[in-house]
Amino acid sequence: QNQNPQKKQWSLQDFEIGKPLGKGKFGRVYLARELKSKYIVALKVIFKEQIEKYRLHHQLRREMEIQTSLRHPNVLMLYGWFHDDERIYLILEYAHRGELYRELRKTGHLTEKQAATYIASLAQALAYCHEKDVIHRDIKPENLLLDHEGRLKIADFGWSVQSTSKRHTMCGTLDYLAPEMVENKAHDYAVDNWTLGILCYEFLYGVPPFEAESQTDTFRRIMKVDLSFPSTPQVSAEAKDLISRLLVKDSSKRLSLQKIMEHPWIMKNADPMDKCSKLDL
Numbered sequence: 255q256n257q258n259p260q261k262k263q264w265s266l267q268d269f270e271i272g273k274p275l276g277k278g279k280f281g282r283v284y285l286a287r288e289l290k291s292k293y294i295v296a297l298k299v300i301f302k303e304q305i306e307k308y309r310l311h312h313q314l315r316r317e318m319e320i321q322t323s324l325r326h327p328n329v330l331m332l333y334g335w336f337h338d339d340e341r342i343y344l345i346l347e348y349a350h351r352g353e354l355y356r357e358l359r360k361t362g363h364l365t366e367k368q369a370a371t372y373i374a375s376l377a378q379a380l381a382y383c384h385e386k387d388v389i390h391r392d393i394k395p396e397n398l399l400l401d402h403e404g405r406l407k408i409a410d411f412g413w414s415v416q417s418t419s420k421r422h423t424m425c426g427t428l429d430y431l432a433p434e435m436v437e438n439k440a441h442d443y444a445v446d447n448w449t450l451g452i453l454c455y456e457f458l459y460g461v462p463p464f465e466a467e468s469q470t471d472t473f474r475r476i477m478k479v480d481l482s483f484p485s486t487p488q489v490s491a492e493a494k495d496l497i498s499r500l501l502v503k504d505s506s507k508r509l510s511l512q513k514i515m516e517h518p519w520i521m522k523n524a525d526p527m528d529k530c531s532k533l534d535l
């Protein structure tokens with residue numbers, strides 16, 4: 255039923271469906287074009303029977319409410335949604351340059367300017383989410399997309415799907431989890447700060463800091479914060495300083511998002527254009 259009369263009721267007839275962009279347990283993401291405006295979107299299709307089977311109505315509703323309420327240049331927008339008998343359709347912003355992860359895989363590691371720009375964008379987006387009491391956005395590289403200008407977009411609604419590009423060895427990895435998460439303790443905002451440290455390391459070295467042969471070894475390395483910096487590629491002391499101030503076991507001692515944005519390495523290397531503040535909608 256249409257609670258809000260001005261709000262357009264979308265339906266599948268409003269769209270021309272293009273190639274699949276990703277697929278996963280709950281459904282697929284397709285490239286799509288809204289017929290009247292010719293606007294390109296990503297259409298995420300979720301099968302209702304999957305939602306029923308895994309009893310995920312409340313989580314999906316919460317994710318959609320959150321996603322609709324977040325408006326930030328570095329958070330992928332959920333424009334709206336509709337459903338038919340079998341499926342729920344999420345109308346999402348399309349990120350033209352796809353997964354940041356592919357860029358990382360292609361080049362092996364990012365330049366310090368690119369890495370600092372992406373970390374600054376993530377810190378801005380997370381500070382915005384935390385202001386709106388949204389924590390623990392699952393910010394592993396496969397959830398980070400790039401728009402046509404190479405601007406980072408956090409794309410996660412709790413339903414991470416594998417893109418059609420080669421599967422990442424991400425599923426099930428502990429690499430991005432903070433100690434309190436790995437120990438399954440109550441986690442708070444500071445887990446995101448830990449993950450920024452993991453991502454910053456991976457952007458600069460091409461691999462996450464606690465990678466190991468087995469999950470048990472990764473678990474041990476996280477709990478010990480067994481952090482070491484390879485001699486190649488060459489990485490500045492300031493970058494290592496920022497990483498070392500984020501990968502701290504005591505979550506209360508991790509650098510705050512504000513302090514990340516003011517860190518010398520970020521101030522020196524992040525592209526100010528991409529450090530734009532919230533959209534004044």
Ligand SMILES: CC(=O)NC[C@@H]1CCN(c2c(Cl)cnc3[nH]c(-c4cn(C)nc4C)nc23)C1
Binds near residue numbers: 283350352409414416
């Ligand atoms: C966790 C997660 O959502 N991962 C990626 C999902 C699959 C495609 N999704 C996209 C979503 Cl939700 C939005 N925009 C996208 N753009 C792309 C993409 C573009 N190229 C050139 N290649 C790809 C891939 N994909 C999307 C989301």
